[in-house]
Amino acid sequence: MKHKFNRNHFLALTVIATPLFSSALPATAQKTPAGKRSVKGGSWIDLQASTDKLQYQEGETIKVTLKATNIQEKDAYLKFSSGQRFDFSVYKVGDKEPVYTWSANKSFTMMMSTVKLKMAERETYNAEIGDEMGPLKPGNYRLKPRLANSTNIRGLTIDFTVVPKVAATDKRATLVAKTNKSVYKVGEDVKVDFTLTNNPSKATTYNFRSGQNYDVFVKNAAGESVWNWSANMRxxxxxxxxxxxxxxxxxxxxxxxxxxxxxxxxxxxxYTVQAVYASDPEIYAPPITIEIR
Known part of the structure; x- marks a missing residue:
């Protein structure tokens, strides 16, 4: 399915790429900010990837959207050798081997096909990260997307976090954060204050793996981490x-x-601002959305 892409106002029409013998995901329509350009010099397709959230509890469904847009001033042709249109792999941050690949254990029809995209036209694909390669354990993850066409067009990576599932009766410490404003100018200082409140009924010991006690992350609309407090610290x-x-x-x-x-x-x-208490396991404050104008 294709549709014209207007750079100011657009409706993201979702296309489901359904592999043979696997069930289709329900179609959804959503608006997603274009975010940072996700192609390197010379590429004619802009491939954007995003997740529906930045943080998930262990076992929670992770929804992924890929959008491929023709950014050249003429028609673009995507050639495929099977029914597979896209793929992505998930890595634990710092690791070289993926812990999850979307196409693993899926079968596709083996048939040559060509998809034509007119100037500024887009194709959108939806998928979910399953547990066929094992559930994702708590930690920080990086998703690397690509198209399954003959040139394997790749997009920029995006990051997300999986945290331990906390039972409703668990009264462990809570972390609450706030920013000094909700709207900022480009380059303006952003102050983040956050408070950790321990279990109200008993003393609790928190274990740390280093001298770091906390961190703060800032992510853009595409889910990319653009800044974090501890990045240049030892x-x-x-x-x-x-x-x-x-x-x-x-x-x-x-x-x-x-x-x-x-x-x-x-x-x-x-942008999303999130504070973290760096104990093991980590404690996350609810994310805060700010706007930069």
Whole structure:
């Protein structure tokens, strides 16, 4: 399915690529910010990938959307050797081997086909990360997308996090964060204050794997981490415990200069700010959405 892409207002029409012998996902229509251009010099297809959230509880469904847009000033032709239109692999951040590949254990019709995209036309594919290669354990993950055409067009990676599933009756510490404003100018300082409140009924010991106690992440609308507080810091690598009394609170504050890490840029749009208490397991504050104009 194809449709015209207007750079100011568009309706994302979802196309489901259904592999042979596998069940189709329900079609959804959604609006997703274009985000950072996801092609390298010379490529004629812009491939964007996104997840429906930045953080998931262990076992929660992770929805993935891929969008391929013709950005050259003439028709583009995508040649496929099977019914497979796309693929993506998921890596634990820092690892070289994937823990999940979408096409693994799927079968596709072996048939040559060509998809024509007129100038600014787009194809959209929806998928879910399943557990056929085993469930994703808590941690930070990186998704690498590609088209399954003859030239294997690739998009920029996106990051997401899986956290331990917490039972409703678990009264472990909670982490709450806030920013000093909700709307900022490009390059303006962003102050993030966050408070850890321990279990109100008993003392709790938290274990750490290094000298780092906390972190703050900023992600763009495409799910890419454009800044985090600890990026250029070094911490002593030693296991250590910290015990908090019942109901004890710890306050933290971080200031972001509004500048991105290398290879990223800050452009007007919406961003997600999330504070993390770096214990093992980590404790995450609910994400905060800010706007940069």
């Amino acid at each position: 911490f002593i690598m030693i296991s250590r415990p910290i015990t908090l009394a019942a109901g004890e609170k710890r306050n933290f504050s971080v200031q972001w200069s509004g500048q991105a890490l290398p290879d990223h840029e800050i452009t007007p749009g919406k």
